[in-house]
Amino acid sequence: xxxLKLISNSPIETTKIAQALAKFLNIGDTVxxxxxxxxxxxxxxxxxxxxxxxxDEISSPTFTIVNEYKSPLSTIYHFDVYRLADLDEFYAIGGxxxxxxxxxxxxxxxxIEDALPLELIKISFExxxxxxxxxxxxxxxxxxxxxxxxxxxxxxxxN
Amino acid sequence: xxxxxxxxxxxxxxxxxxxxEKIIIExxxxxxxxxSETLMPLIKQTLNDANLTLxxxxxxxxxxGPGSFTGIRIGIAxxxxxxxxxxxxxxxxxxxxxxxxxxTNNGIICSLIDARRExxxxxxxxxxxxxxxxRRKPAFENINELLKEIKQINPEYNITFVGDGAIKNKExxxxxxxxxxxxxxxxxxxxxxGILGYKNHNxxxxxxxxxxxxxKSEAEQKMEEKLxxxx
Ligand SMILES: Nc1ncnc2c1ncn2[C@@H]1O[C@H](COP(=O)(O)OP(=O)(O)OP(=O)(O)O)[C@@H](O)[C@H]1O
Ligand SMILES: [Mg+2]
Numbered sequence: 389x390x391x392l393k394l395i396s397n398s399p400i401e402t403t404k405i406a407q408a409l410a411k412f413l414n415i416g417d418t419v420x421x422x423x424x425x426x427x428x429x430x431x432x433x434x435x436x437x438x439x440x441x442x443x444d445e446i447s448s449p450t451f452t453i454v455n456e457y458k459s460p461l462s463t464i465y466h467f468d469v470y471r472l473a474d475l476d477e478f479y480a481i482g483g484x485x486x487x488x489x490x491x492x493x494x495x496x497x498x499x500i501e502d503a504l505p506l507e508l509i510k511i512s513f514e515x516x517x518x519x520x521x522x523x524x525x526x527x528x529x530x531x532x533x534x535x536x537x538x539x540x541x542x543x544x545x546x547n
Numbered sequence: 548x549x550x551x552x553x554x555x556x557x558x559x560x561x562x563x564x565x566x567x568e569k570i571i572i573e574x575x576x577x578x579x580x581x582x583s584e585t586l587m588p589l590i591k592q593t594l595n596d597a598n599l600t601l602x603x604x605x606x607x608x609x610x611x612g613p614g615s616f617t618g619i620r621i622g623i624a625x626x627x628x629x630x631x632x633x634x635x636x637x638x639x640x641x642x643x644x645x646x647x648x649x650x651t652n653n654g655i656i657c658s659l660i661d662a663r664r665e666x667x668x669x670x671x672x673x674x675x676x677x678x679x680x681x682r683r684k685p686a687f688e689n690i691n692e693l694l695k696e697i698k699q700i701n702p703e704y705n706i707t708f709v710g711d712g713a714i715k716n717k718e719x720x721x722x723x724x725x726x727x728x729x730x731x732x733x734x735x736x737x738x739x740x741g742i743l744g745y746k747n748h749n750x751x752x753x754x755x756x757x758x759x760x761x762x763k764s765e766a767e768q769k770m771e772e773k774l775x776x777x778x
Binding site: 474475476479480481482484485487502503505506 | 664
């Protein structure tokens with residue numbers, strides 16, 4: 389499937405969704421996380437890292453642009469590109485050289501759209517003005533491989 | 548003349564020592580580590596194995612890219628530090644030229660280094676008995692547009708493509724230019740930079756050696772789009 393819409397009613401539910409996605413991703417896969425401040429992008433990444441037992445090591449990458457988490461299965465690169473001035477800065481730090489080396493999760497990735505892989509998963513997080521603990525997660529798969537991953541994810545979460 | 552050549556613009560971290568154009572010893576490593584961890588120990592080990600020290604080196608030839616931004620910077624910074632402290636002459640060689648020497652047959656050779664998102668770094672040469680003459684200057688291009696441009700000039704062209712950009716785009720290359728062939732070796736080897744360094748050095752100041760990035764900056768790209776829109 390190309391699109392998958394999931395409702396999360398608590399941070400823990402977001403964690404579970406992220407863990408489920410982690411199961412289907414491999415080295416070379418890219419996930420872009422978009423949504424306003426406090427929408428849950430970092431929370432999702434934390435959840436993703438729990439799949440690899442790396443959750444205790446998370447720190448916000450806000451000041452470093454990219455953090456690296458090593459696990460035997462794959463290295464996870466957690467980007468926050470909010471503070472990058474432009475694409476040139478992304479290339480200058482060798483940003484695009486990470487894509488093949490591990491799994492990349494990129495907060496505010498839409499800001500470097502022209503440097504991203506042509507195929508990826510995009511997740512946009514929407515807050516709910518009525519409920520502080522509720523979020524809508526809109527998954528969009530670009531490319532065949534990622535459409536299959538969304539099929540698997542959707543099946544996994546139903547069971 | 549004893550030459551130390553280094554390549555770090557691709558996944559390979561390569562070091563070679565040559566006597567003129569003859570390889571004395573060469574080590575090309577692809578160990579998954581970053582070049583910042585690999586390069587210095589590799590240079591040391593290569594020199595050791597050849598029973599040489601840096602003071603025995605008459606010229607350093609360095610791969611200046613295009614390719615990995617971080618890799619290129621590590622290579623150039625290392626070489627500049629040597630040149631600065633030991634007064635060794637240096638020469639910068641572009642990676643596309645280094646790559647072209649992988650193909651030794653006479654004819655047209657197109658070096659392609661993958662730049663992601665259907666983009667390549669490209670340079671075209673004609674090999675006439677070992678003289679590699681530049682037929683199209685180094686550039687950053689969309690692979691489809693590059694191939695269309697070549698096809699317009701001559702759809703029957705017999706071009707040999709070399710590099711990771713050739714492997715990645717093999718299908719589309721054969722679709723647009725069916726007479727194409729492909730080189731056997733597609734990696735960047737340190738010795739090619741030594742050979743080219745021997746041929747091309749001219750006592751240039753090492754301070755003038757700069758990375759060859761080729762990718763247009765965002766500002767340049769926007770300007771170009773504007774100009775195209777106004778056409
Ligand atoms: N269902 C939910 N899913 C995720 N986070 C939730 C949810 N409900 C409440 N929250 C809270 O929302 C906050 C999300 O913050 P987080 O740091 O993940 O945002 P962010 O999108 O990374 O923001 P920024 O753009 O500033 O980096 C956390 O404090 C989290 O506890
Ligand atoms: Mg965040």
